[in-house]
Amino acid sequence: MGTVPEGADDEEAALLARLKAGDDEAFEHIVRTYTGRLLAVARRIVPTEDDARDAVQDAFLSAVRSVDRFEGGARLSTWLHRIVVNASLMKLRTRRRKPEQSIEALLPAFLDDGHHAETFSSWAEPVDQALERAETRDLVRQRIAELPEAYRTVLLMRDIEEMDTGDTARELGISPNAVKIRLHRARQALRSLLARDFRKEPS
Amino acid sequence: VTCRDCDAFLADYLSDELPADQRQRFERHLGLCRNCREYLTQYADTVRAGRSVCTEGTADPPAEVPEELVRAILAARKG
Numbered sequence: 001m002g003t004v005p006e007g008a009d010d011e012e013a014a015l016l017a018r019l020k021a022g023d024d025e026a027f028e029h030i031v032r033t034y035t036g037r038l039l040a041v042a043r044r045i046v047p048t049e050d051d052a053r054d055a056v057q058d059a060f061l062s063a064v065r066s067v068d069r070f071e072g073g074a075r076l077s078t079w080l081h082r083i084v085v086n087a088s089l090m091k092l093r094t095r096r097r098k099p100e101q102s103i104e105a106l107l108p109a110f111l112d113d114g115h116h117a118e119t120f121s122s123w124a125e126p127v128d129q130a131l132e133r134a135e136t137r138d139l140v141r142q143r144i145a146e147l148p149e150a151y152r153t154v155l156l157m158r159d160i161e162e163m164d165t166g167d168t169a170r171e172l173g174i175s176p177n178a179v180k181i182r183l184h185r186a187r188q189a190l191r192s193l194l195a196r197d198f199r200k201e202p203s
Numbered sequence: 204v205t206c207r208d209c210d211a212f213l214a215d216y217l218s219d220e221l222p223a224d225q226r227q228r229f230e231r232h233l234g235l236c237r238n239c240r241e242y243l244t245q246y247a248d249t250v251r252a253g254r255s256v257c258t259e260g261t262a263d264p265p266a267e268v269p270e271e272l273v274r275a276i277l278a279a280r281k282g
Contacts, residue, residue: 027277027280028273028277031273031276031277032268032273035266035268035269035272035273035276036265036266036267036268037261037265037266039265039266039268039269039272040260040263040264040265040266041259041260041261041263042260043260043266044259044260044263045259045260053269053272053275056272056276057272057275057276057279060276060280061276061279061280064280081261085257108210108242110205110206110207110210113205114205114206114207114208115205115206115207115238116206116210116238116239116242119238120238120241120242120245121241122241122244123245123248127248127251127252128251131252131255131256137255137256137259140252140253140255140256141256141257144253144256144257155253156257159250159253159254160253160254160257160258180214183214184213184214187214187246187249187250187253188246190249190253191242191245191246191249194245194248194249194252195245
């Protein structure tokens with residue numbers, strides 16, 4: 001995100017190597033460098049300061065656990081952003097006590113002749129207009145939180161962090177085709193969830 | 204091209220990765236099928252909504268770093 005000063009790549013790579021080796025100072029340096037930005041992001045997603053701080057803490061711990069899988073396809077800041085968004089979404093889900101939804105039930109169904117089984121009616125208002133309301137934004141985040149983890153992760157990597165298919169595949173250890181399928185299903189499932197909230201009330 | 208075929212093309216269509224001949228078949232189906240047009244709109248809106256709500260805050264100035272939070276994180280890692 002944003003432009004990177006020259007030399008930052010090398011510095012970042014060195015920092016990551018030390019983090020992978022379990023270096024305490026490197027970890028503290030990363031925590032001190034990124035906490036401010038991550039806390040700003042978490043505060044936008046969860047309703048309380050305690051939850052935001054917990055999400056940042058969870059994010060750093062989760063980053064340490066998964067640093068070996070971090071390939072450097074994304075920047076450190078981008079990677080941490082995704083982890084804190086995910087940690088914040090999990091706080092949101094726990095708070096609302098909403099379980100993960102099963103993916104199959106959220107995919108479109110087709111008739112034997114290949115037609116959609118469902119007739120899609122248009123949403124009550126343009127999505128950009130709906131997103132101007134904080135409660136709608138909160139609702140969309142809640143729905144993303146309800147996606148099964150494997151799908152939510154790919155959605156965050158591809159659509160939010162805008163990583164390419166190849167980098168996403170390498171980081172997750174799955175094939176590029178599997179990334180494409182998961183991304184498509186994640187979007188389909190999220191669309192189904194949002195459609196329940198956004199459809200016009202029957203008049 | 205059926206609605207089912209059309210659905211399989213959606214992601215590649217939106218990212219402009221569909222080969223020209225498939226794109227043509229996809230668009231021909233869309234022209235004839237109101238239901239697939241509506242689905243495409245909602246699918247694209249879904250992608251936009253997700254991106255919008257999850258990138259909120261990235262442009263915010265960094266928060267003040269609470270020292271007690273830093274200490275808690277360092278301590279938690281030591282477990």
